[in-house]
Amino acid sequence: MTFAELWTGYLWPLIVIVAESLLLLVLLLVSIAYVLLADRKIWAAVQMRRGPNVVGPFGLLQSFADLLKFVLKANKGVFLLAPLVTCTLALGAWAVIPVNAGWMIADINVGVLYIFAISSLMVYGIIMAGWASNSKYAFLSAVRSAAQMVSYEVSIGFVIICVLLCAGSLKLSVIVAAQDTRFGMFGWYWLPLLPMFVVFYVSALAETNRPPFDLVEAESELVAGFMVEYGSSPYMMFMLGEYVAIATMCAMGTILFLGGWLPPFQVAPFTWVPGVIWFVLKALFMFFLFAMAKAVVPRYRYDQLMRLGWKVFLPLSLAMVVIVAAVLQFGGLAPKG
Amino acid sequence: MILPALFFYLFAGVCVASAFMVIAAKNPVHSVLYLILAFVNASGLFVLMGAEFLAMILIVVYVGAVAVLFLFVVMMLDVDFAELRQGVLQYLPVGVLVGVVFLAELLLVAGAWVIAPGMPQAISAPTPSTMTNTEALGRVLYTQYVYYFQAAGLVLLVAMIGAIVLTLRHNPKAKRQNISDQVARTKETAMEVVQVKSGQGI
Numbered sequence: 001m002t003f004a005e006l007w008t009g010y011l012w013p014l015i016v017i018v019a020e021s022l023l024l025l026v027l028l029l030v031s032i033a034y035v036l037l038a039d040r041k042i043w044a045a046v047q048m049r050r051g052p053n054v055v056g057p058f059g060l061l062q063s064f065a066d067l068l069k070f071v072l073k074a075n076k077g078v079f080l081l082a083p084l085v086t087c088t089l090a091l092g093a094w095a096v097i098p099v100n101a102g103w104m105i106a107d108i109n110v111g112v113l114y115i116f117a118i119s120s121l122m123v124y125g126i127i128m129a130g131w132a133s134n135s136k137y138a139f140l141s142a143v144r145s146a147a148q149m150v151s152y153e154v155s156i157g158f159v160i161i162c163v164l165l166c167a168g169s170l171k172l173s174v175i176v177a178a179q180d181t182r183f184g185m186f187g188w189y190w191l192p193l194l195p196m197f198v199v200f201y202v203s204a205l206a207e208t209n210r211p212p213f214d215l216v217e218a219e220s221e222l223v224a225g226f227m228v229e230y231g232s233s234p235y236m237m238f239m240l241g242e243y244v245a246i247a248t249m250c251a252m253g254t255i256l257f258l259g260g261w262l263p264p265f266q267v268a269p270f271t272w273v274p275g276v277i278w279f280v281l282k283a284l285f286m287f288f289l290f291a292m293a294k295a296v297v298p299r300y301r302y303d304q305l306m307r308l309g310w311k312v313f314l315p316l317s318l319a320m321v322v323i324v325a326a327v328l329q330f331g332g333l334a335p336k337g
Numbered sequence: 338m339i340l341p342a343l344f345f346y347l348f349a350g351v352c353v354a355s356a357f358m359v360i361a362a363k364n365p366v367h368s369v370l371y372l373i374l375a376f377v378n379a380s381g382l383f384v385l386m387g388a389e390f391l392a393m394i395l396i397v398v399y400v401g402a403v404a405v406l407f408l409f410v411v412m413m414l415d416v417d418f419a420e421l422r423q424g425v426l427q428y429l430p431v432g433v434l435v436g437v438v439f440l441a442e443l444l445l446v447a448g449a450w451v452i453a454p455g456m457p458q459a460i461s462a463p464t465p466s467t468m469t470n471t472e473a474l475g476r477v478l479y480t481q482y483v484y485y486f487q488a489a490g491l492v493l494l495v496a497m498i499g500a501i502v503l504t505l506r507h508n509p510k511a512k513r514q515n516i517s518d519q520v521a522r523t524k525e526t527a528m529e530v531v532q533v534k535s536g537q538g539i
Contacts (some may be wrong), residue, residue: 010340072373078370109469113393120401127405131366131412139412146409150402170390170471303514 020105021095028094032243033063035284039243039291046295067236076263079132083234086241093118093248098173100261111162111172115252119156119207122245123149124225126216127210128236133229141225144302145209145216151309152206158317161199162193163256164323166333173320176260178335184265190257196320197257199313204249205293206305208242212297213305250286251279260284352378365411369404377399390471399527 037052037059044051078253084328098112108114123146130142164170166189167178181187192195217225227238253316254260257284291323300308328334355374362368376399383392468476478486 019356078367108389110389110393112469113390113397117393117401120397123401123405124408125411126369127408142412143409150405153401170469180470305539307514307516 017094017193019103021209024094024105025091028091028247029240031066032240032247032318034060035247035287036063036239036243038287039294042288043295046292067197078128079229080234082125082129082132083230083237083241085128086122087237087244089118089121089125089242089332090241090248094244094251097173097248097251097253098255098260099279100306101173103261103276104173107171107173110170112164112170112175112256115172116153116157116160119245119248120149120153122207122241125238125241129230130226133226135229137222137224138226138228138239141216141222141228145226148209148213148215148309149207151306152203152313155199155313155317156203156207158314158321159196159203160256161321162196163189165324165328166193166322166335172255172260176255178258178261179268180262182266185259188257188262190261193257193320193324195316197253199320200253200257201289201315202308203313204253205290206309208245208246208249210290211294212300214299215302215305218299222240246287246290247283250283250290253286254282258286345382348378348381348385352382365414368409369408372407373400373404376404388470390469390474400527471492 040062041051041059052062055065059218093115095105096108096114098107101191126145126149127142130138130145133139158278163175167175169175169178179188205211209216216222222228227235230238261279263270263275263278266279350374355371356379358371359368359375362371376395380392382391382397383395412448
């Protein structure tokens with residue numbers, strides 16, 4: 001093999017992929033810094049507080065100050081592996097997320113399954129942290145999280161199956177393209193599959209351990225849950241992984257239910273705006289819903305959480321899979337495969 | 338061709354090494370973590386073969402659900418492996434026997450695979466490029482093998498019912514949460530407003 005073949009075959013694509021990944025990572029991490037700030041600001045606004053407002057104008061540099069503090073304030077094995085796993089997995093999911101037509105690092109055939117697989121692996125970070133911390137609170141939190149995340153994954157799986165039935169593909173870009181109908185934003189799957197959108201939103205809250213389902217780190221019972229023994233950089237990686245996972249769920253909701261990068265209507269003023277801006281706006285809207293849930297809903301009790309997952313969402317989403325499949329098959333609406 | 342071969346040896350090497358560590362690790366929790374590493378590498382091998390659907394399902398089902406339960410149980414049980422190792426030489430012949438039987442079975446299956454009449458054509462037949470992996474699997478599973486597929490589902494259902502029946506203990510003394518009672522509470526039944534004069538108490 002000559003050098004030219006090596007260059008065009010492997011080296012140049014490698015450089016392109018690395019550059020794309022770096023660009024995505026930098027943009028994602030900067031967005032996460034501000035999403036984190038937005039979370040604190042929205043919460044503060046609901047409770048009529050000011051929130052972080054000291055570092056930079058309106059507290060805009062708060063997240064970076066936190067980062068500096070975590071890195072500068074810097075033990076072993078599984079204990080350190082746990083935050084690394086959480087952080088790496090959360091960032092890895094973004095490799096397949098299309099932010100605009102053709103704007104993704106890898107458009108794989110099983111994109112939805114890939115994200116689903118990654119979100120099902122996220123539980124390991126928490127279990128490993130809880131076990132390796134060798135403390136009762138952390139361990140109880142890990143046990144809780146394992147049960148909670150596995151339970152809600154089941155209903156997220158059925159929600160995804162409903163969307164797949166309508167779109168006829170596991171490819172994320174095809175799922176978005178399938179929502180491009182003449183009804184504009186009313187043809188996106190949030191309206192035809194409204195019950196599933198609600199189930200997805202609530203399950204995503206539970207899957208990412210967000211309030212009102214943050215029983216994993218219920219401070220009144222478990223101090224700070226699985227994170228209680230962590231400090232400085234490992235703690236920051238947990239925090240980062242958690243917020244990136246939330247951003248992934250927002251992006252996932254945008255792609256599955258809110259039409260991804262599509263404009264609300266395919267007419268003049270809307271089509272001038274680039275698709276990536278629509279994508280970001282929709283993902284931010286999803287995040288706003290997440291942040292508001294944290295501010296206005298009190299924490300669930302653990303038995304209520306389990307009841308909701310297994311006795312309400314599971315039968316509901318199973319029934320919806322059957323109904324959606326029947327309507328598509330007998331209504332002649334099934335996508336041509 | 339360099340890159341796929343390189344990745345094959347990477348995945349295969351890590352897979353075998355972590356499979357060895359599953360039985361060699363001192364701590365049972367580390368054993369399960371090595372098992373997970375082996376699963377993930379096996380799914381990497383699936384991806385290299387172009388079976389991306391199987392790769393993802395392997396991760397979702399085995400790593401995301403089954404291994405979580407393994408880890409859960411192993412963390413709860415306080416197994417002392419050093420104690421278990423005491424009689425290892427005593428059980429070694431039985432272990433070797435089981436290993437040999439497994440190896441023989443594997444060889445038989447692989448041998449049957451190689452010498453079966455229609456196999457060379459089936460292996461060399463090109464994968465239809467117009468069809469994705471998922472679609473191809475679905476077409477076979479829901480047409481040719483639909484009854485076997487349903488039968489497999491029924492077997493799993495029986496196993497699930499069996500597990501529930503074995504673990505369900507109905508204790509009449511246990512206090513249970515009744516959600517409809519809790520939701521049906523009103524202000525009148527749940528709250529009593531009392532005007533207390535200072536220094537008197539209720």
